[in-house]
Amino acid sequence: MKKTIPLFRSAAASEPMAAHLGQLCGDVLRSGVYILGPQVRMLEARLSGLLKGRETVAVGSGSEALLLAFKTLGIGSAGGGTAQDEVLLPSYTFIACAEAVIAVGARPVFVDSAVDDFLPSLEHFREARTPRTRAVLAVGLFGDPTGLPELAAYCRGEQLHLIEDVAQCLGARTGDATARLEPAGTWGDATAMSFYPTKTLGAAGDAGALAFRDPRHAQQARLLRNHGWSDGRHHCLGHNSRMDELQACLLNAALDDFPAAITRRQTIATRYLAAWSGCPMRLPRDAAGHAWNYFVVALPERRERDRFAARLAESGVATRIYYEQPLHRHEALRAWHGARALPHSEKLADCSLALPLYPMLDDEEVEYVIRAVRQAAVEIADPGLRADPCDLS
Ligand SMILES: *Cc1c(COP(=O)(O)O)cnc(C)c1O
Numbered sequence: 001m002k003k004t005i006p007l008f009r010s011a012a013a014s015e016p017m018a019a020h021l022g023q024l025c026g027d028v029l030r031s032g033v034y035i036l037g038p039q040v041r042m043l044e045a046r047l048s049g050l051l052k053g054r055e056t057v058a059v060g061s062g063s064e065a066l067l068l069a070f071k072t073l074g075i076g077s078a079g080g081g082t083a084q085d086e087v088l089l090p091s092y093t094f095i096a097c098a099e100a101v102i103a104v105g106a107r108p109v110f111v112d113s114a115v116d117d118f119l120p121s122l123e124h125f126r127e128a129r130t131p132r133t134r135a136v137l138a139v140g141l142f143g144d145p146t147g148l149p150e151l152a153a154y155c156r157g158e159q160l161h162l163i164e165d166v167a168q169c170l171g172a173r174t175g176d177a178t179a180r181l182e183p184a185g186t187w188g189d190a191t192a193m194s195f196y197p198t199k200t201l202g203a204a205g206d207a208g209a210l211a212f213r214d215p216r217h218a219q220q221a222r223l224l225r226n227h228g229w230s231d232g233r234h235h236c237l238g239h240n241s242r243m244d245e246l247q248a249c250l251l252n253a254a255l256d257d258f259p260a261a262i263t264r265r266q267t268i269a270t271r272y273l274a275a276w277s278g279c280p281m282r283l284p285r286d287a288a289g290h291a292w293n294y295f296v297v298a299l300p301e302r303r304e305r306d307r308f309a310a311r312l313a314e315s316g317v318a319t320r321i322y323y324e325q326p327l328h329r330h331e332a333l334r335a336w337h338g339a340r341a342l343p344h345s346e347k348l349a350d351c352s353l354a355l356p357l358y359p360m361l362d363d364e365e366v367e368y369v370i371r372a373v374r375q376a377a378v379e380i381a382d383p384g385l386r387a388d389p390c391d392l393s
Helices: 017-031 038-050 062-072 096-103 122-128 148-158 215-224 245-256 258-275 302-314 331-337 343-351 363-381
Strands: 055-059 086-090 107-111 133-139 161-165 190-194 208-212 295-298 352-355
Touching: 017 245, 038 055, 038 208, 038 245, 055 062, 055 215, 062 096, 062 161, 062 190, 062 208, 062 215, 086 096, 096 107, 096 133, 096 331, 107 122, 107 331, 122 148, 133 148, 148 161, 208 215, 245 258, 258 295, 258 363, 302 343, 302 352, 302 363, 343 352
Parallel strands: 086 107, 086 133, 133 161, 161 190
Antiparallel strands: 055 208, 190 208, 295 352
């Protein structure tokens, strides 16, 4: 029977979870405390527990977390640095990364993806470094934390700030060959988290958080998120980036199931990787500790990617392109980059496709996605073929 598999489904949207969360939200509503209250404080403590005790500051969104991270570390003209400050960041990522660099009054320097990889290699960052470079923004794209230990060692040696964008890889772990795996979000000077509903830890609205190596930075970010205010006065000019109690309450509930949710993501990814190893598409790296926020494959060419997506849509399997453009090709960002080609990130934008992977997929749905993808892949490899090699019914 044909199924409809959306690209994402929230646990909060189904019973009995919806009723349970409704009850918790009712308690918050009755309490009359709606902003930066006990739920937010509890959330900050629990996030800190995920990040080896690093002090954590809840904010309004992941995008604001990035901006406040740069500002707190003194980068860019708005952070107390200069307008010449450069921040190295991948070109193949979400646009919020570049927006934050520009909003803080610094210059984004886009770095290409490595060959056959979504992430840049350390070599790419090294090549892009200039005497004006102040920081590296590492993005654990799609949940993959690979490279953080090497990048952290490089930044330490060069006296650059390392900011981790763990919007997609909260819950991932990584390490070098010898060491124990450590959580993504504990390698840099500052960490930006997003709790946008589709992330590994999702709210039912916008929310984000920051964590810092140095507690003094956390204290500064705590001032900045609420107009510089504490103890009855405004110590500096800040922002409104407060988290509300309803989102914090929902996130506290989601944290109860967080380890199980990450394990479920890993289980599904392992099944996908095994089932599709013979298909004519590039599969994501099977990194130990991967958080599998998104499962993104790369087809050989754009035409094949688009046919593949159309074929999956016919089977009822939703897909999405992450990302249609590398950052340096966006009209609004072109002026920051100039004409230099970053060929691997450009190729990825043409060829990559995200397939459904989230904890709420049940085993039957996983099986259905596996068969639909196999069938679509066979047809892409041999367009004359329209038979049914792995009967979907
Ligand atoms: C989602 C995301 C952000 C922005 O987070 P919001 O909470 O949506 O503002 C930043 N960086 C990356 C890599 C993301 O995936």
